[in-house]
Amino acid sequence: MDHLPTIENPQYPRPQVPCLCSIDDYDGQGVRGFPERKGWTMDIYKGPVRTDGDEFSDLSRASLLQSWLYFGMLCDFFHLGGIHLQRSHFVYKVNDKEFITTGALQRYIFEWNKALEIQTPSARQVHQRQLRECFKVVNSFFERYLNPTPTRDPAHPGRWSLLPHLELDIVLSILILGETLRNAANICWSDIGGIPVVGATGFVRRQNLLKDRLVRAGWCPSETAMLDKILDNTGLYIASMLKRPFNVTSKHTNCADDICVAHQINEGTYQTAHADECSDTLTCQHIFADEQKVCTILKSGGIPVIFLSPSNNDGSFLQIRVVDVNAIVLPFVAFSHVWAHGLGNVKANSLPYCQILRMKRLISELPFSMIRKDWGVAFWIDTLCIPVGPENKQYRKLAITRLAQTFRSASHVLVLDAELQRTSKRCSRTEIATRILCSGWMRRLWTLQEAVVTESTPSCSKLKIQFIDGFMEFNSFMQRDLYSLYNSEFAILILYSCFPQVTDGARTFGLLGNALEYRTTSKPKDEAICLASIMGIETDEIAELTTHEERMRLFYSRIKALPSSILFHRADRLNLDGAGWAPASLLGNHQFYVYGNGSLPATCSGQGLHVKFLGYIVLNVPQDEMQHGFYAKEPDEADPGLWVTPLPTTACYYTSSEFSKDPVAFGLTESWKFSKLMQETKTPGIIINPQDPGESALVAVTREENGVVYGKFLSKVSVKKPRMEAFLSHKNWEKGLMHVRKLPADQQWCVG
Numbered sequence: 001m002d003h004l005p006t007i008e009n010p011q012y013p014r015p016q017v018p019c020l021c022s023i024d025d026y027d028g029q030g031v032r033g034f035p036e037r038k039g040w041t042m043d044i045y046k047g048p049v050r051t052d053g054d055e056f057s058d059l060s061r062a063s064l065l066q067s068w069l070y071f072g073m074l075c076d077f078f079h080l081g082g083i084h085l086q087r088s089h090f091v092y093k094v095n096d097k098e099f100i101t102t103g104a105l106q107r108y109i110f111e112w113n114k115a116l117e118i119q120t121p122s123a124r125q126v127h128q129r130q131l132r133e134c135f136k137v138v139n140s141f142f143e144r145y146l147n148p149t150p151t152r153d154p155a156h157p158g159r160w161s162l163l164p165h166l167e168l169d170i171v172l173s174i175l176i177l178g179e180t181l182r183n184a185a186n187i188c189w190s191d192i193g194g195i196p197v198v199g200a201t202g203f204v205r206r207q208n209l210l211k212d213r214l215v216r217a218g219w220c221p222s223e224t225a226m227l228d229k230i231l232d233n234t235g236l237y238i239a240s241m242l243k244r245p246f247n248v249t250s251k252h253t254n255c256a257d258d259i260c261v262a263h264q265i266n267e268g269t270y271q272t273a274h275a276d277e278c279s280d281t282l283t284c285q286h287i288f289a290d291e292q293k294v295c296t297i298l299k300s301g302g303i304p305v306i307f308l309s310p311s312n313n314d315g316s317f318l319q320i321r322v323v324d325v326n327a328i329v330l331p332f333v334a335f336s337h338v339w340a341h342g343l344g345n346v347k348a349n350s351l352p353y354c355q356i357l358r359m360k361r362l363i364s365e366l367p368f369s370m371i372r373k374d375w376g377v378a379f380w381i382d383t384l385c386i387p388v389g390p391e392n393k394q395y396r397k398l399a400i401t402r403l404a405q406t407f408r409s410a411s412h413v414l415v416l417d418a419e420l421q422r423t424s425k426r427c428s429r430t431e432i433a434t435r436i437l438c439s440g441w442m443r444r445l446w447t448l449q450e451a452v453v454t455e456s457t458p459s460c461s462k463l464k465i466q467f468i469d470g471f472m473e474f475n476s477f478m479q480r481d482l483y484s485l486y487n488s489e490f491a492i493l494i495l496y497s498c499f500p501q502v503t504d505g506a507r508t509f510g511l512l513g514n515a516l517e518y519r520t521t522s523k524p525k526d527e528a529i530c531l532a533s534i535m536g537i538e539t540d541e542i543a544e545l546t547t548h549e550e551r552m553r554l555f556y557s558r559i560k561a562l563p564s565s566i567l568f569h570r571a572d573r574l575n576l577d578g579a580g581w582a583p584a585s586l587l588g589n590h591q592f593y594v595y596g597n598g599s600l601p602a603t604c605s606g607q608g609l610h611v612k613f614l615g616y617i618v619l620n621v622p623q624d625e626m627q628h629g630f631y632a633k634e635p636d637e638a639d640p641g642l643w644v645t646p647l648p649t650t651a652c653y654y655t656s657s658e659f660s661k662d663p664v665a666f667g668l669t670e671s672w673k674f675s676k677l678m679q680e681t682k683t684p685g686i687i688i689n690p691q692d693p694g695e696s697a698l699v700a701v702t703r704e705e706n707g708v709v710y711g712k713f714l715s716k717v718s719v720k721k722p723r724m725e726a727f728l729s730h731k732n733w734e735k736g737l738m739h740v741r742k743l744p745a746d747q748q749w750c751v752g
Contacts, residue, residue: 001176003102004238004487005428011217011243015169019098020059021067023087028079030130031072031137040064047145047160062166069138069174070100076134077181078108080127081115100173105180113188124189131185138178139203146171147207168209175233178203179488203233210240218244220252222260223438230437234488239434245422263340263440264522272383273342278354286350289384293322294349295395300324303406304385304399305332308360309376320356322385325378325409332378333363334410336447338440339522341418349384365470366412380406400529401539415465417441425467432472433491436465442498445521445530445587516586524548527585528555535559553579556604564602564611567697567751568689573713578752580713581609607710608752611687615709615747616642616740617701618684630678631722632686632738640737643722644686646674646715647695677714685711686719686740687749694718699751708748 002014027037035042041051048061071090078085089104116124145162162171182203208214208228215224217240227239251262274281289306297304302324309319325332337343345351363377385406386399407413417439425432441447463474521527528551532539537558545551553576556562571583582604602611622630629645678684683701696719699711 001102001173001237003105003180004176004234005430007238007241007431008424008427009243010241012213012241014241016094016099017169017173018167019066019091019100020170021063021071023067023071023075023085023090025063025067026071026075028075031068031076031134034068034072035064038064042141044144044159047162047165058165062170065162065166066170066174069141070170070177073134073138073174073178073181077131077185078112080131081112083108083111083115102177102180105177109184109188112184116188128185128189135178135182135203138174142175142203163209172209172233172237175203176237176488179232179234183488208236209233210236213240218252219438220255220260220262221257222255225257227438230494231490232488235430235434235490238430238491239438242431242434244438245419259520260443261520263338263443264520265339265344265346267346270339270344270346271342272345272350272352273355274352275354275358277358278352281352281354284352284354286348287320287353287356288348288350289320290322291349291387291389291392294385294387294399295392297322297324298387298395298398298402302326303380303402303409305330305378305380306384307376307378308356323378325380330378331411332380332409333366333412333414334407335359335379335381335414335416336407336441337381337416338418338444338447340440341416343381343383343416345383346388349386349388351381351383362414362416362466362471366414366464380410397543400526401543404533404536404539410462413463414471415441415447415463417465421466421468423467424469425472426469430487430489430491433489433495437491437495437498443519445516445519445527448498448516448519448530448534519587521587524585524587525551527587528552531555531586532558549574549576549579549584552584553582556582557606559604561601562604562609564609564613565689565691566602567609567611567613567687567713568692568695568716570695570716578606578608581751605750608750610708611749611751612746613690613749614688614745615743615749616686616688617709617743618678618686619739619741621678621681621684621738623679629674629718630738632740634742635739640722642686642740643720644738645718645720647718674715681714684714685709685749686717687751688719694720697751699749708750709743710750710752712752 001017007014027034029037035048036051039051040048043049048064050056074090075085085108089108090101091098092101093099116127119127142162145160147161147163208224211224211228214227215221227236231239252260254261272286274284278284294304303326304322305325307321307323307330309321323330335343343351343355359379359381360377363379382399387395419439420435420441423432423435427435436442461473461475464471465474521530525546525548527548528542529539532542532555535558537555542551542554542558545554553574556579566583567581569583571585573580574582574584602609604610616632618632619635629643631640632642632644633640677698681700685699685701687697687699689696696717698714698717700714701709701711703710
């Protein structure tokens with residue numbers, strides 16, 4: 001795996017992958033059928049066994065698998081370009097032990113690419129088909145034997161599992177090689193006028209193969225879950241090699257797979273940190289910004305910034321003033337940071353003198369430096385420029401609503417993250433992207449807003465990230481290590497998708513679902529204000545409201561177009577009239593998902609969400625308690641055409657007085673609750689999710705007027721066609737039969 005980028009200061013030495021076979025063991029006749037040609041057969045319960053029934057050792061079986069899946073795939077790939085592999089380029093010795101190496105892989109790929117350029121179109125099509133077949137064979141093996149699912153056969157409780165019969169590093173070497181060759185094939189054929197003909201073939205896994213390594217190294221459980229979801233095997237391997245600072249990994253004891261709380265702050269115990277280079281923290285005093293001056297500037301409609309002016313002949317900065325950047329048209333730098341890393345202050349608008357000097361030094365390293373010894377430098381940081389005094393709450397709200405304007409006005413936005421500032425900017429771009437993805441800065445809500453609103457175009461040229469050896473423009477590492485494109489670079493693609501640019505409402509909102517999935521905030525009430533800034537929505541009226549739910553409802557109402565499939569999201573919902581359809585929060589919720597394809601725009605009003613979907617009106621609900629769900633059919637149908645069952649959810653509205661005191665407390669995991677809910681709803685309605693009917697919506701219809709069906713959201717339901725054999729086997733199925741009226745595919749609904 002030494003063709004992958006070198007990791008700076010890795011957590012572990014790069015593993016030596018043992019070579020258990022000879023490259024000449026592979027016969028070159030194609031990976032399909034190779035085990036059989038060697039006298040082996042694949043038993044689903046026993047794995048590879050000898051065809052003749054002879055005994056065999058674990059080593060001989062492992063040797064077969066490596067020669068078949070690793071060297072077979074490698075040889076077949078380059079055979080398409082007429083390239084013969086030299087053993088010495090892929091195997092090396094250490095103390096008479098052989099290990100595999102991919103150090104020469106990139107050079108071979110270059111030669112392979114050149115050979116493809118002179119191929120005829122017909123020959124190219126043949127080779128593409130052969131390569132897809134090769135990848136399919138390898139991927140099918142891993143789908144079957146890597147973390148296999150249990151069976152219901154008591155004689156065979158489970159399929160044979162590849163692990164632990166083959167070392168994890170050997171398994172990873174095969175998977176990573178396959179992903180690299182797949183990427184190379186897609187890129188090379190695309191470069192010569194084709195399309196990515198290999199597509200996203202393989203190489204799948206059912207679980208994170210490197211989870212134990214990441215957990216032992218102190219990674220946050222939510223980071224591990226996030227990486228498993230967004231990265232492929234190559235990306236996971238690179239992440240597992242990264243060494244994380246101890247002060248980062250030691251804070252995740254209370255985190256879970258779905259949320260990281262390490263960067264939440266406790267205002268009662270919060271302490272402002274001194275700079276690492278501070279020589280004497282006991283005598284280093286705080287420098288205070290004039291809070292009343294900050295409030296005055298905010299009241300007048302301005303943007304308060306800190307102006308450092310020299311007071312000594314040597315140009316040292318010892319005095320600070322609060323000035324209105326709009327009044328003097330002063331260029332300034334805005335700092336984006338994580339409060340949990342120590343640059344905040346909950347008691348006063350002040351920072352230690354050492355931190356002020358450090359920020360001055362960082363500004364001096366930016367391009368077209370704005371520092372002059374005889375003039376001064378200006379910067380904005382929330383710790384000094386947003387009032388913290390309890391008597392100035394109205395001005396604090398004002399400053400928060402003006403954050404978008406503040407960051408757009410800045411000449412540069414500099415990111416300060418504790419972990420990234422211990423990382424070198426000379427790392428490979430894949431390592432940098434992975435570290436940014438897992439940084440505290442990427443996990444906070446406000447830092448997303450600060451990054452997105454910096455510019456109205458997707459260039460992000462003003463956004464800089466501070467590393468231990470200087471800053472780097474956010475976009476600059478895209479131009480580095482271009483040849484590493486043959487390697488997996490999911491981290492880079494995901495990183496850029498985490499910064500949605502303001503476009504049309506429905507598209508931007510859909511992108512927000514991905515960008516916010518792993519972010520959190522210490523102050524939930526700020527979420528709506530922050531999201532409104534990202535969407536380019538005025539925040540003044542939102543800030544005036546006092547509760548999180550009221551703010552979120554107003555935020556949704558200000559969006560001109562929403563993806564209509566938001567109705568079927570999996571998050572908790574607002575407990576407000578007319579807003580039962582809406583996600584209570586977009587943060588840190590792995591169950592929030594907005595379908596992209598085929599999702600028509602929807603609008604929001606005080607009455608609810610206006611959408612167009614196929615649906616059904618339930619004409620009668622059986623009064624007998626049903627064990628699993630209800631069958632449904634139209635009056636003129638002979639047999640039921642629908643099977644309606646509950647989905648587990650915490651956002652369920654009940655209409656009976658029994659549940660009215662706590663309308664969101666119960667889920668539909670118990671079937672009797674589902675029966676009771678259906679029976680106590682006067683007129684149930686079912687809205688079909690066209691992308692996945694298994695995640696549809698149940699509503700309580702209140703009226704039909706001018707072609708619009710009005711209703712209140714009740715819960716998520718699964719709607720499927722009943723399997724006839726299961727249907728006929730149910731005793732007394734008529735007791736659970738509902739009659740329904742089918743509505744058009746473009747039926748208008750208003751769901752509150």
